[in-house]
Amino acid sequence: MKGMRGRFLGKLKSISAISTLKQGLVFHDNTFNQYFQTPQLTTNIKDEDNFRSHVSLKEMEKNVSIPEKADSHLLFEFEEKCPPGGNDSVIFYTTSLRGIRKTFEDCNTIRFLLGSFQVLYDERDVSMHMEFREELWRTLGAKVIPPRLFIKGRLIGGVEEVVGLHEEGKLEELLSGIPKSPTSGPCKGCGGMRFVLCSSCNGSRKVAVDEVDESDIPLSISCVECNENGLVKCPVCF
Numbered sequence: 001m002k003g004m005r006g007r008f009l010g011k012l013k014s015i016s017a018i019s020t021l022k023q024g025l026v027f028h029d030n031t032f033n034q035y036f037q038t039p040q041l042t043t044n045i046k047d048e049d050n051f052r053s054h055v056s057l058k059e060m061e062k063n064v065s066i067p068e069k070a071d072s073h074l075l076f077e078f079e080e081k082c083p084p085g086g087n088d089s090v091i092f093y094t095t096s097l098r099g100i101r102k103t104f105e106d107c108n109t110i111r112f113l114l115g116s117f118q119v120l121y122d123e124r125d126v127s128m129h130m131e132f133r134e135e136l137w138r139t140l141g142a143k144v145i146p147p148r149l150f151i152k153g154r155l156i157g158g159v160e161e162v163v164g165l166h167e168e169g170k171l172e173e174l175l176s177g178i179p180k181s182p183t184s185g186p187c188k189g190c191g192g193m194r195f196v197l198c199s200s201c202n203g204s205r206k207v208a209v210d211e212v213d214e215s216d217i218p219l220s221i222s223c224v225e226c227n228e229n230g231l232v233k234c235p236v237c238f
């Protein structure tokens with residue numbers, strides 16, 4: 001009993017803003033109210049014995065973890081891993097390198113599924129832009145290979161997970177609330193590639209300077225406008 005009590009108190013203490021939490025639960029969560037039918041109990045949450053007799057640790061945890069947002073509860077079963085800018089959107093890491101056929105096909109499979117639900121998603125092709133690869137690795141804390149799908153800051157997974165969820169009819173639920181993709185076709189600026197050729201170096205990654213070396217050969221410096229592939233983000237859609 002002591003152990004349980006200690007653990008529970010520890011849990012309460014670990015939540016720094018306990019009064020905010022209490023308010024949040026009392027005012028926003030009806031399921032919590034059913035455990036506290038008298039006003040006295042709701043105001044005297046520190047009365048641990050009363051508290052424990054009314055709500056088990058498990059139920060408490062369950063209530064605490066329900067956020068106020070009306071997102072699908074299913075979403076909260078997935079690990080919180082949020083790539084940059086991915087809080088409220090769908091981020092899909094892919095590669096267009098065909099070196100490993102399975103990887104390429106796995107990306108196509110998920111792209112096809114997202115397309116069939118006609119949702120807006122941000123595709124980040126790691127072979128087009130090294131920064132994408134680095135942010136994916138940073139987000140997951142490991143050197144993973146695409147595809148990886150994130151919905152609203154949660155890691156959904158790779159092709160096995162996504163296809164499995166689709167077969168169980170859960171992918172649609174996870175994508176609920178995501179804006180529909182525009183039907184006006186691909187971006188006019190880049191044809192949907194998200195990147196365009198750098199106009200400073202024409203993709204060569206080198207820019208000539210007005211100087212020559214000892215052999216009269218014009219000197220050039222690395223272009224600072226573009227990424228490692230001589231590409232810049234599409235000014236229209238990025």
Ligand SMILES: [Zn+2]
Nearest residue numbers: 198201223226
């Ligand atoms: Zn350039």
Ligand SMILES: [Zn+2]
Nearest residue numbers: 187190234237
């Ligand atoms: Zn574009």
